[in-house]
Every structure is written in C-alpha cells, then in structure tokens.
Amino acid sequence: MSSSDGESMQGVPPSIRSGRFRALDERLVNLDGLVHEAPELGFTAMRSPGDPPASLRVMDGIVVELDGRHRESFDLLDLFIADHAIDLSVAEEAMAIPALDFARRLVDPASPAGELRRLAGGITPARAVQVLNHLNIVEMMMAAQKLRARRTPANQAHVTNAKDEPALIAADAASATLAGFREVETTVAVARAAASNALALLVGSQSVVGGALAQCSVEEATELTLGLRGLTTYAETVSNYGTEAVFLDGDDTPWSKAFLASAYTSRGLKLRFTSGSGVEVLMANAEGRSMLYLEARCLAMTRGTGVQGVQNGGVDGVAITGSVPGGARELMAENVLAMLWGLEVASGNDAMFSESEARRTARTVPQFFAGTDFVCSGFGSIPRYDNMFGPSNWNADDLDDWLVLQRDFEVDGGLTPFSEDAALAARYRAACAVRDVFDELGLPVIADEVVQAATVAHGSYDTPPASGVANARASDLILERGITGIDVVRALATRGYQDIAERILGMLKQRLSGDYLQTAAILDPDFHVLSAVNDANDYAGPGSGYRVEGSRRDEIAAIRQALDPRKVPSVDLRWPAVPFALHECGPAQPGVTPGEVVIGLGGAFGAELDRTLAGIDHGLVLKELLAGLEEQGAQIRLVRIRHTSDVAFVALAAARLSGSGIGVGIQSKGTTVIHHRALAPLSNLELFSVAPLMTPEHYRRIGSNAARYARGEHPEPVLVDHLGQAIESRYHTKAAALHLIETRRVVPGAAPVELAVEWEPEIGPSDPVLLKTGNREYVNAVR
Amino acid sequence: MPFGDERFDPHTDYPIADRRPDLIRTATGKRLESITLDAVAAGEIGADDLKITAELLERQALVAEASGRPALVPNFRRAAELTQVPDQRLLAIYEALRPGRSTPEELARIADELTETYRAPLTASLVREAAAAYTRRGLTSEVRGG
Numbered sequence: 001m002s003s004s005d006g007e008s009m010q011g012v013p014p015s016i017r018s019g020r021f022r023a024l025d026e027r028l029v030n031l032d033g034l035v036h037e038a039p040e041l042g043f044t045a046m047r048s049p050g051d052p053p054a055s056l057r058v059m060d061g062i063v064v065e066l067d068g069r070h071r072e073s074f075d076l077l078d079l080f081i082a083d084h085a086i087d088l089s090v091a092e093e094a095m096a097i098p099a100l101d102f103a104r105r106l107v108d109p110a111s112p113a114g115e116l117r118r119l120a121g122g123i124t125p126a127r128a129v130q131v132l133n134h135l136n137i138v139e140m141m142m143a144a145q146k147l148r149a150r151r152t153p154a155n156q157a158h159v160t161n162a163k164d165e166p167a168l169i170a171a172d173a174a175s176a177t178l179a180g181f182r183e184v185e186t187t188v189a190v191a192r193a194a195a196s197n198a199l200a201l202l203v204g205s206q207s208v209v210g211g212a213l214a215q216c217s218v219e220e221a222t223e224l225t226l227g228l229r230g231l232t233t234y235a236e237t238v239s240n241y242g243t244e245a246v247f248l249d250g251d252d253t254p255w256s257k258a259f260l261a262s263a264y265t266s267r268g269l270k271l272r273f274t275s276g277s278g279v280e281v282l283m284a285n286a287e288g289r290s291m292l293y294l295e296a297r298c299l300a301m302t303r304g305t306g307v308q309g310v311q312n313g314g315v316d317g318v319a320i321t322g323s324v325p326g327g328a329r330e331l332m333a334e335n336v337l338a339m340l341w342g343l344e345v346a347s348g349n350d351a352m353f354s355e356s357e358a359r360r361t362a363r364t365v366p367q368f369f370a371g372t373d374f375v376c377s378g379f380g381s382i383p384r385y386d387n388m389f390g391p392s393n394w395n396a397d398d399l400d401d402w403l404v405l406q407r408d409f410e411v412d413g414g415l416t417p418f419s420e421d422a423a424l425a426a427r428y429r430a431a432c433a434v435r436d437v438f439d440e441l442g443l444p445v446i447a448d449e450v451v452q453a454a455t456v457a458h459g460s461y462d463t464p465p466a467s468g469v470a471n472a473r474a475s476d477l478i479l480e481r482g483i484t485g486i487d488v489v490r491a492l493a494t495r496g497y498q499d500i501a502e503r504i505l506g507m508l509k510q511r512l513s514g515d516y517l518q519t520a521a522i523l524d525p526d527f528h529v530l531s532a533v534n535d536a537n538d539y540a541g542p543g544s545g546y547r548v549e550g551s552r553r554d555e556i557a558a559i560r561q562a563l564d565p566r567k568v569p570s571v572d573l574r575w576p577a578v579p580f581a582l583h584e585c586g587p588a589q590p591g592v593t594p595g596e597v598v599i600g601l602g603g604a605f606g607a608e609l610d611r612t613l614a615g616i617d618h619g620l621v622l623k624e625l626l627a628g629l630e631e632q633g634a635q636i637r638l639v640r641i642r643h644t645s646d647v648a649f650v651a652l653a654a655a656r657l658s659g660s661g662i663g664v665g666i667q668s669k670g671t672t673v674i675h676h677r678a679l680a681p682l683s684n685l686e687l688f689s690v691a692p693l694m695t696p697e698h699y700r701r702i703g704s705n706a707a708r709y710a711r712g713e714h715p716e717p718v719l720v721d722h723l724g725q726a727i728e729s730r731y732h733t734k735a736a737a738l739h740l741i742e743t744r745r746v747v748p749g750a751a752p753v754e755l756a757v758e759w760e761p762e763i764g765p766s767d768p769v770l771l772k773t774g775n776r777e778y779v780n781a782v783r
Numbered sequence: 784m785p786f787g788d789e790r791f792d793p794h795t796d797y798p799i800a801d802r803r804p805d806l807i808r809t810a811t812g813k814r815l816e817s818i819t820l821d822a823v824a825a826g827e828i829g830a831d832d833l834k835i836t837a838e839l840l841e842r843q844a845l846v847a848e849a850s851g852r853p854a855l856v857p858n859f860r861r862a863a864e865l866t867q868v869p870d871q872r873l874l875a876i877y878e879a880l881r882p883g884r885s886t887p888e889e890l891a892r893i894a895d896e897l898t899e900t901y902r903a904p905l906t907a908s909l910v911r912e913a914a915a916a917y918t919r920r921g922l923t924s925e926v927r928g929g
Contacts, residue, residue: 075920076916076920076922079916079919080916083912084857087853087854114851117851117852118851121853121854220877221874221877221878224873224874224877225874228870228873229830230830230833244920248882248922251881251882252881252882253880253881253882253913253916253917253922255880255909255910255912255913255916255917256877256880256881256882256913258858258861258909259861259876259877259880259906259909259910259913260877261858262858262861262862262864262865262906263862263865263873263877264862265840265858265859265861265862265865266835266840266861266862266863266864266865266866266868266873267834267835268833268834268835268839303854304854305858306854306855306856306857306858306859306861307855307858308852308855341854342852342854484830485833486823486828486829486830486833489820489823490823490824490826493820493823493824494824498820501820501823502820505818505819505820505823508833509800509815509818509833510800511833511834511835512800512807512808512809512815512818512833512834512835512836512839513798513799513800513804513807513815513835513839514799514835514839514840514842514843515797515798515799515800515801515843517840517843517859518797518843518846518847518850518852518855519847519850519852519855528798528801529798529800529801531798532850532852533797533798533846533847533850533852534797534798536850
C-alpha cells in the first residue's frame with residue numbers, strides 16, 4: 001500500500017510503513033470487499049440519483065402513473081405492482097401524507113401498527129423509500145418492534161451437510177428443534193439428493209420436538225413437487241427480483257410467481273417469498289436504482305401476489321449491500337418495509353455478512369434487538385463447511401454466543417439452552433428413525449456406523465464417506481415410487497416410532513385447517529398455531545408487547561455454562577502444592593528492626609482457601625515470597641490481617657507493623673500490594689492486581705523488591721505481562737466468589753495476629769492450631 | 784357461499800383447528816378426527832385426505848380480511864379455485880406461465896380451461912393478464928424462442 005496521492009510524506013522514505021496500519025491491514029474486516037458508492041451501477045444502499053420520484057395517478061380505477069412512469073412505459077414489475085400491489089381505496093389519503101410525517105408515525109409507539117399498515121397499502125415503492133430514508137437505525141428498530149407481525153419472535157435453522165448424509169440431516173434437524181428453531185431448511189450438495197434430504201429433514205424435524213416447519217430449497221418446480229408430496233411443510237425460496245431483466249434471469253415473472261403462491265396455498269402449504277437487496281447489482285442489472293428502491297419493488301410485488309411473507313434483508317446479495325455506506329442500515333430498512341406492508345419477515349442474517357466477528361454481530365443487532373418473525377432466515381445449525389447455502393452469519397460454533405447474548409440483554413432470539421446429553425439422545429433417535437424409514441421404504445441402507453457417527457458428529461467431516469450415488473438413488477426412488485409424507489408416517493409407525501409418526505401426521509393435518517397459512521404462522525411443540533391473527537404483535541410502548549419474563553426468562557437465563565457464585569469456584573493447580581501450616585502466636589507487635597518487612601495475609605489465606613486465581617498453591621506463594629525476601633537479607637514477619645479483606649488495607653496494616661515501614665499484603669486470590677506506612681491507603685509502591693496472570697516467579701521478585709524498598713533502594717518494579725486476554729470476563733466471577741469468602745472472615749476491629757509457618761507439617765484433622773484445610777486432600781495424597 | 788349454513792365468525796373462530804374443528808373436512812369428506820395413525824396404518828388415508836378444501840381456504844380468506852390483512856385475500860381465493868386442479872396440471876400451468884414458455888394463444892387456452900373445467904375465474908383472469916403483459920414485453924414463446 002502507498003500513501004494517498006497529494007499527501008506529502010515530508011521526508012519519510014516511501015517504503016516505510018506504519019506498524020499500526022500494517023496491524024490494521026491484517027484484521028479480518030479488511031478481507032471484506034468494501035467499495036465507494038457507484039449509483040449508476042447500483043452500488044448505493046438507501047437512495048440513488050437514479051431512483052424515480054414518488055408519484056401515483058389513478059384514472060377510472062386504473063393506475064396510469066407510478067413513480068414517475070406512465071402506464072405505456074411500465075415494465076412487467078410496474079404493471080404487476082400497479083394492478084395488484086396498491087390499495088386504491090387508501091392511495092390518495094396515503095400519498096398525501098408527507099414522507100417525514102409517515103416516518104415519525106412509524107417510530108411513535110402511540111401510532112397503531114394496524115392503521116399504519118392500512119395506509120401503507122396505498123403508497124408506492126418510491127414513496128416507501130423516501131419514508132425509510134428519514135429513519136436512522138435506532139428509529140428503524142423502534143418501528144420494527146411495533147410493526148413485526150407476530151408477537152412472539154422465532155428463529156429458523158439451516159440443516160444441510162456436504163455429503164447429503166440423511167442420518168446427519170436428521171440428527172442435525174433434531175438438535176435444531178431442541179434448540180428451539182421453529183423452522184428448519186435444507187438444501188442439497190448435489191441437486192439429485194433433494195427428495196432424500198427433504199425426507200430426512202422431515203423425520204429429524206419431528207423426532208423429539210413437535211411442530212417445527214420443514215422445507216427443502218431447490219428449483220421451484222421440484223420444491224413444489226416435494227411440498228405436494230407432503231415431504232416438506234412449507235416453502236421459502238421463491239425468489240423475487242427488483243428489475244425486469246433480473247426477474248427474467250430468475251426464470252419467472254410476477255404472474256408465474258403469483259400462480260405458484262396460489263398453488264402452494266391450494267395444497268395448504270405455508271409459503272413465503274425471498275427477495276433481498278444486492279442481487280440485482282450482482283447480476284449486473286440494477287438500472288442505476290438504489291438497493292432499497294429495488295427491494296421496495298420486490299416487496300410490493302410480494303404483497304401484490306397475496307403471499308403472507310418474505311425472507312429478505314440481503315440474503316444472497318448481502319455482501320454487496322454490506323459493501324457500501326449505509327448497507328447494514330438498508331438491510332434493516334428492507335425488513336421494516338416488509339413489516340409495514342403486512343408481510344411476515346424472516347429477516348436475513350443468513351448469508352455470512354463479513355469475515356469480521358464484530359461486523360457480523362453488529363449486522364444482526366437491529367433484528368435481534370427489535371425482534372422479527374424469524375431473526376435469522378437461516379442460522380447455520382451446522383458447521384460452516386457443511387452449509388450448502390454457503391456459510392451463514394451465525395453457525396453451529398456460534399450457538400453459545402447467541403444463547404449468551406439472549407441472556408445478556410434479556411432478548412428472545414428464539415433459542416433455548418439445552419444439554420449435551422439431551423442433544424446426543426435426540427440425535428441418536430433421529431438418525432435411527434431415518435435409518436429405519438429408509439429400510440422400511442426399500443431405500444438404500446444407512447449403516448449403523450453412520451448412525452453412530454451422525455449422533456456424535458459436529459459435522460460431516462466426522463461421518464464415514466458417503467455415496468452420492470446412494471443419495472441420488474434414494475431420491476430417485478422416492479420420486480419414482482411416489483413416496484409421500486403419509487408413507488413416511490406409516491413406515492415410522494411400523495418400525496415402532498409411534499410418537500414421531502404422530503407428530504409428522506400432526507404436521508400434515510395442519511394442511512386441512514390452513515391455520516398456518518395466515519401471516520407469520522409458526523406451530524408450538526403442541527401443534528397450536530401462533531400467527532399474526534391470534535398472536536398479533538401488540539407493542540404500543542413500554543409495558544406492552546412481547547417481554548422476556550416468567551418461565552421464558554428462566555429458560556433463557558439457564559445456560560449450561562453458568563456456575564453458582566455461592567460455591568467455591570474450581571481453580572486447577574498449575575504448580576505443585578507446598579504443604580505448610582500457619583500457627584497463631586498472639587497479637588502482632590509493632591516492629592523496630594529497620595530492615596524488616598511484614599507480610600500481611602488475608603483472612604482466608606492458607607485457611608479456608610488454598611490457592612490463587614492463577615492456580616498457585618498458597619504454600620508456594622509464601623515460599624517464593626519468603627525466598628525473595630531472604631535472598632535480599634530482609635528480616636521477615638508474617639501476620640494475619642483480620643479487620644479487612646481489602647488488599648490495600650491489608651498491605652497498609654502490615655506496613656504499619658513493619659520496622660522499615662514496608663509491608664506486603666496478599667489476598668487469598670493472589671492479589672498483592674507492596675505498601676509503605678507513610679502512603680495513603682489507596683496509594684502504594686507496587687500493585688499486582690491481575691492475580692490470574694501471576695506466576696510463582698512474580699512472588700519471588702515481589703519479595704526481593706520489598707526487601708530492597710526496606711533498605712531504602714528504588715528497585716525496578718516487577719511487571720506482569722498482559723497478552724490481551726479478556727482477564728476480567730474470564731476471572732471476575734471467580735475473583736468475586738473468592739473475595740466473598742475472604743470478606744466473610746473479616747472481624748471488625750480485630751487486631752493483626754502474629755503467625756509462624758511450619759513447612760511439611762504433620763497433618764492431624766483434630767489439630768487445633770492447624771488452620772490450613774483447603775488442600776489437605778492433596779497433602780495427604782503426596783505423603 | 785355454498786356452506787353458509789354453518790355459522791362462522793372469522794374474528795373468533797381462528798385457529799379453526801382449535802376453535803371450529805367441526806368445520807374441517809378433507810377433500811374426500813373425512814373429518815379431522817378420523818385422520819389417525821391407525822387409519823394411516825390401515826391404508827385408509829390417501830394423499831387426497833391431506834388436501835385442504837376450497838371451503839376452508841375461503842374461511843381463511845375471511846379470517847385474513849377480518850384481522851386487517853386484506854392483501855392475502857386474492858391469493859386465498861385463487862388457491863380455493865386451484866384445489867380443483869390436479870397436481871400434475873398445476874405444475875404444468877406453472878411451467879406454462881414462466882417466461883418464454885407459451886404463446887398468447889396457449890395462455891388463452893389455459894385461461895379458458897381454468898374457467899370452464901375448474902371453475903377458476905380469478906386464476907383465469909391472472910393468466911389472461913399475464914398473456915397481455917408477456918405480449919407487451921415480448922416474453923411469449925415465439926419471441927423468446929422457448
């Protein structure tokens with residue numbers, strides 16, 4: 001890299017590079033392809049000089065002008081939008097509302113969502129773009145919180161693998177439902193595996209928890225066929241595009257899509273469309289429009305077909321959207337517009353947004369916090385390498401991050417913590433079930449070793465080599481023989497999986513009522529529908545709408561990693577224990593020896609507690625400290641400080657007893673201070689606050705320095721290297737728990753007590769002077 | 784409505800499966816409670832027993848309208864019509880509607896078929912509209928060589 005033109009380097013040789021910039025260059029964020037805006041190519045997020053003005057003219061009930069274009073020059077998309085997507089009964093009223101006023105109503109909790117949806121029916125795509133341009137990201141989140149269709153947020157998982165291994169698909173689907181995903185979506189590594197994958201997903205999705213909807217994303221006609229057969233329970237990947245040229249490249253028209261939507265609905269199958277910005281740029285036909293305008297056209301078309309919902313927010317084009325200024329804001333704008341137009345929103349957060357974890361997380365912030373109908377339209381429930389949609393923005397390795405984030409903010413991201421045992425049991429059952437269904441239906445054999453491997457696998461790297469031929473053969477047989485969801489139910493029942501059979505039958509029966517065809521429908525594990533009709537979002541400001549509370553809060557809080565802070569935290573010893581005992585020898589007296597150093601121990605040191613946060617046995621701490629002092633020829637006294645547990649005051653109390661005025665205070669957790677009696681309590685000579693990073697060597701050098709201070713010298717302070725670990729997040733809860741134990745032993749007003757140390761003591765449980773208890777087991781073991 | 788004798792309140796009868804299961808029939812006239820695992824095992828449940836009826840879709844259209852989501856209504860009504868169209872024909876019509884697949888005359892014949900054979904005037908109108916739009920934008924098969 002070179003400095004930019006026109007900037008004088010003023011004598012710096014051109015080959016010189018800043019170490020800081022070189023470090024920055026190596027950050028993952030700089031692998032992202034970020035670009036300047038180029039509106040003529042469509043590289044612009046929220047607005048473009050090429051966006052049309054907002055306009056609508058209606059004559060005799062027909063739209064004759066839409067967003068600056070006259071009817072005679074409408075393209076296919078304009079035509080469809082004009083004739084299907086605009087509610088002419090409110091158009092005049094709605095288009096008369098200034099964009100800024102409309103925008104303010106979106107944010108105002110007191111402005112009802114239903115009324116806004118009614119009015120939004122009458123606005124054009126260009127007007128929608130103007131409205132959204134008035135909102136910053138926080139205002140969009142406010143709008144989404146109110147406008148999303150369903151009250152209860154949910155989430156969707158990708159369940160795929162690079163081998164199209166049915167046992168693994170079933171196992172991963174089972175884990176996904178255990179985690180709380182209400183929709184699972186598969187696709188293929190090899191196109192011919194579609195039916196086999198769909199069947200495995202269906203079985204896995206109902207193996208342990210009921211009600212998750214399942215889909216297989218493949219070519220439109222194949223996808224519909226799988227749905228008609230009852231091998232899937234919904235469809236999503238029915239794509240819309242924002243320009244005519246790209247729409248036709250997608251081998252559809254708005255009318256064929258509208259027909260397709262009605263075809264799915266006619267069989268009682270839930271459907272949502274897919275759009276999302278960036279794709280038109282990727283396919284080199286953005287017509288100089290902004291990404292948001294093109295997406296607004298997609299959403300208008302979606303609304304015009306009467307389909308209940310959409311997957312949008314970048315999706316496959318997300319990296320393009322993310323490449324320009326305002327890209328992540330635009331992603332949320334798309335979601336909000338879909339909500340405003342009454343659609344269920346599965347809000348992207350599927351395709352990986354960035355190499356940078358910070359950017360990936362931040363990209364999800366708006367949808368995660370505001371809540372959408374499905375926060376991710378594909379959280380990769382499998383490892384990145386197994387995601388046949390391409391890596392998701394969130395993947396199997398990120399599951400705990402998601403669960404902890406839910407807990408941090410008391411936000412419902414749709415997932416629930418679960419145990420490893422539950423996961424293993426669920427996966428095994430699902431893999432066995434799909435093996436037996438394949439066998440019962442005369443499909444290629446799934447070997448027991450594959451079932452075993454799929455149960456414990458993280459991903460398909462951990463399963464035996466798979467045969468693409470067998471998977472394709474399974475699919476061909478499913479299609480040739482006309483195997484249906486009912487056949488799967490029968491096979492499961494025959495092989496003794498009555499519960500799974502019941503649940504799949506329960507899914508198929510949903511088609512008869514059509515309840516889950518309403519906006520934003522999910523099924524709970526007992527097959528009750530939750531949709532915008534009976535679980536309508538009722539957010540109207542603080543105290544209203546969905547809240548994380550009661551048993552749901554308990555579920556979100558109960559992550560498997562959380563420890564009980566009431567219990568002594570476990571710290572592994574990293575160095576050998578040094579057995580010792582401390583004997584109390586009466587009240588400590590002020591010292592008179594000039595070179596003397598007094599060591600003040602915290603109340604639990606070598607008593608209730610036996611090791612520091614760094615995993616150093618208290619005996620070893622003491623041994624090293626004393627050795628350091630002795631090397632410098634210091635006189636040493638050891639005292640127990642009982643009136644305080646604060647390390648500064650422990651050290652100061654020791655210093656005040658010291659003939660030299662130098663004292664060392666040590667807490668049980670290892671935090672250490674070298675103090676001088678003349679200093680203010682919270683001042684000191686040296687402070688070692690990062691106990692987890694200390695080594696025995698540090699304690700020896702602290703002893704050495706303390707001795708030299710006592711002689712009036714100015715030793716080089718001891719430094720503890722910090723490598724940038726998140727020390728506080730790793731250790732603070734343990735530090736707090738250990739400090740609590742020490743603090744409980746404080747006796748207000750109690751005077752310091754003189755101590756004698758005995759190395760390698762005889763251990764007797766009834767010995768009244770033996771205060772050391774913590775590592776007795778270890779001591780006994782080494783004897 | 785041909786089923787107007789069964790009272791239905793779209794404001795209170797949703798979810799229909801929970802609140803009005805009595806209204807649910809399969810395409811072959813079976814009741815919801817007769818779709819059981821035993822019936823499946825006995826081979827009594829065929830693919831047609833898991834198809835929604837036009838009546839239920841019309842009721843869902845009413846629910847959508849009553850719940851402030853009128854945009855869904857045309858789709859529910861077209862879907863109600865399409866319950867009469869067999870799977871293979873459904874797939875074929877979809878294929879015919881894709882760009883460059885059909886001549887205007889072929890689309891007109893499909894529209895006629897939808898009207899006459901399947902009593903699907905709303906869907907027929909969508910197909911006629913598509914034919915006009917495709918002709919205007921040069922998407923019929925003669926032009927695109929489909």
